[in-house]
Amino acid sequence: MQANGLDERTNLLVEEYSTSGRLDNITQVMSIHTQYLESFLRSQFYMLRMDGPLPLPYRHYIAIMAAARHQCSYLINMHVDEFLKTGGIAEWLNGLEYIPQRLKNLNEINKLLAHRPWLITKEHIQKLVKTGENNWSLPELVHAVVLLAHYHALASFVFGSGINPERDPDTSNGVRLIAVNNFCVCDLANDNNIENASLTSSNFGNVMVFLQIADSLSELEALMERMKRLQEDKEDEEASQEEMATRFEKEKKESLLVISGAFDDEIVSTDVSRYIEDPGFGYKDFARRGEDHLPTFRAQDYTWENHGFSLVNRLYSDIGHLLDEKFRMVYNLTYNTMATHEDVDTTMLRRALFNYVHCMYGIRYDDYDYGEVNQLLERSLKVYIKTVTCYPERTTKRMYDSYWRQFKHSEKVHVNLLLMEARMQAELLYALRAITRHLT
Numbered sequence: 001m002q003a004n005g006l007d008e009r010t011n012l013l014v015e016e017y018s019t020s021g022r023l024d025n026i027t028q029v030m031s032i033h034t035q036y037l038e039s040f041l042r043s044q045f046y047m048l049r050m051d052g053p054l055p056l057p058y059r060h061y062i063a064i065m066a067a068a069r070h071q072c073s074y075l076i077n078m079h080v081d082e083f084l085k086t087g088g089i090a091e092w093l094n095g096l097e098y099i100p101q102r103l104k105n106l107n108e109i110n111k112l113l114a115h116r117p118w119l120i121t122k123e124h125i126q127k128l129v130k131t132g133e134n135n136w137s138l139p140e141l142v143h144a145v146v147l148l149a150h151y152h153a154l155a156s157f158v159f160g161s162g163i164n165p166e167r168d169p170d171t172s173n174g175v176r177l178i179a180v181n182n183f184c185v186c187d188l189a190n191d192n193n194i195e196n197a198s199l200t201s202s203n204f205g206n207v208m209v210f211l212q213i214a215d216s217l218s219e220l221e222a223l224m225e226r227m228k229r230l231q232e233d234k235e236d237e238e239a240s241q242e243e244m245a246t247r248f249e250k251e252k253k254e255s256l257l258v259i260s261g262a263f264d265d266e267i268v269s270t271d272v273s274r275y276i277e278d279p280g281f282g283y284k285d286f287a288r289r290g291e292d293h294l295p296t297f298r299a300q301d302y303t304w305e306n307h308g309f310s311l312v313n314r315l316y317s318d319i320g321h322l323l324d325e326k327f328r329m330v331y332n333l334t335y336n337t338m339a340t341h342e343d344v345d346t347t348m349l350r351r352a353l354f355n356y357v358h359c360m361y362g363i364r365y366d367d368y369d370y371g372e373v374n375q376l377l378e379r380s381l382k383v384y385i386k387t388v389t390c391y392p393e394r395t396t397k398r399m400y401d402s403y404w405r406q407f408k409h410s411e412k413v414h415v416n417l418l419l420m421e422a423r424m425q426a427e428l429l430y431a432l433r434a435i436t437r438h439l440t
C-alpha cells in the first residue's frame with residue numbers, strides 16, 4: 001500500500017477509535033478499502049447515533065432483530081451491549097414477548113425484507129402506520145427500514161468475509177484479529193493465496209500446489225480473455241430488446257437453481273431465536289418450483305436515483321445523501337487490478353457482481369446484457385454470491401476459497417462490499433416502492 005494510502009487508513013482508524021472507543025473487526029477488515037469505510041461509517045453513525053426519528057435503544061433493538069434473521073450472533077452481541085448502554089430496558093433482551101407491541105409489529109416487514117422483499121406491498125405499510133396507539137409515523141418507519149436493510153446486508157458482509165467475535169474465549173486478553181466460523185479471511189500482512197498455500201505445503205504438497213496454481217492461473221487468464229472478448233463484441237453487436245429480456249429471465253431462473261449447500265440441521269440457538277418469529281422463513285426455496293415465482297422489478301420504473309433517494313431523504317433527512325454516497329462509492333471503487341495484473345478495466349466484472357445480486361431479487365436493468373453475468377461469473381462464484389447474499393449464515397470457508405483462487409483477499413473483501421451494498425439497495429427499493437404506493 002502506498003504511504004499516503006496507509007496514512008489515510010491510520011487516520012481513519014484513529015478517528016473511529018477515538019469516537020467510539022473501539023475498533024471492531026468489521027471496521028478493521030473494511031479498512032482495507034479506506035475510502036469506502038469512510039462512507040460506511042458515516043452513514044452508520046448517522047443512523048445509529050445522530051438525531052433521528054427513533055430513540056437510541058430502539059435503533060439497537062432493531063439492529064438485533066435484523067441480525068437475528070441470519071443468526072448473526074456477532075452483530076447481535078454487539079448491539080445487545082449498545083442497547084443497554086443507551087438506556088434500553090434489559091427485560092426486552094429476553095425476547096420478543098417482552099417488547100412493546102409497536103416494535104413487535106416490525107416482525108413481518110423484517111422477515112419479508114430479509115428474505116423475500118418482493119412480497120412487500122403497500123398493505124404492509126398501511127398496517128404499520130394505521131394501528132391506533134401502536135402506529136409508526138412514516139419517518140420512524142423509514143428509519144426502521146433503513147436500519148433493517150443495513151443490518152441484513154451487514155450480516156452478509158460478516159459471514160461473507162468470515163468475521164469473528166472480538167472476544168474469543170480462547171484468548172485471555174480478549175482481542176483477536178479476524179478469524180471466523182473456523183474461517184480466517186484477512187491475514188492482512190500476507191495478502192496472497194499462493195504464498196499462503198506454498199508456505200504450508202510438504203514436498204508432495206508442493207507439486208499439488210503447483211498444479212493448482214497453474215490451474216487457477218489459467219482460470220484468471222481465461223476470465224480476462226472473456227472480458228476482453230465481451231468488450232470487443234459489444235462494439236460491433238447489439239442484442240435486440242427481446243433478446244436482452246430473455247437473457248435476464250434465463251439468468252434469473254438459473255439463479256434460483258443455484259444451490260447453496262445443504263443445511264439440514266438448522267438449529268437456531270435460543271440466544272438468537274428469541275428475537276425472531278417464523279425462523280424457517282427464508283429466501284424462497286424454489287425446490288418446489290412452479291407454485292410461486294419471482295416477479296421482475298423493472299429498475300427504470302423505480303430507481304434509487306430518481307425515486308428511492310428523494311423519498312428516503314424527505315422522510316428522514318440526509319440519510320438519502322449518505323446512502324447515495326455510499327452506493328456510488330462502492331459501485332465505482334476500483335484499483336484497476338485483477339489479482340497480479342495491473343491497469344485492467346474491471347468495470348464489467350464489478351457490474352456483473354452487482355447486477356447478479358439484483359437479478360436474484362428480480363430486479364432488471366433493461367440496458368444491461370445479462371449474458372455478461374453468465375460469461376463472467378463462474379459457477380462456484382455464483383454459489384458464493386447466492387449464499388452470502390441470501391443465506392449468509394451458510395457461508396463456509398470452502399465456498400470462499402473455491403472461487404478466484406488467484407485473487408487477493410482484499411479483492412474478495414471488495415466482492416463482499418459489492419454484494420452487501422447491492423443487497424441493501426435491493427431491499428430498500430422494494431420497501432420504498434411500497435411506501436410510495438401507500439402514499440399515492
Ligand SMILES: CC(C)C[C@H](N)C(=O)O
Binds near residue numbers: 334337346411
Ligand atoms: C473485485 C475485484 C475484481 C476488483 C478489482 N481488483 C478492481 O480493482 O477493480
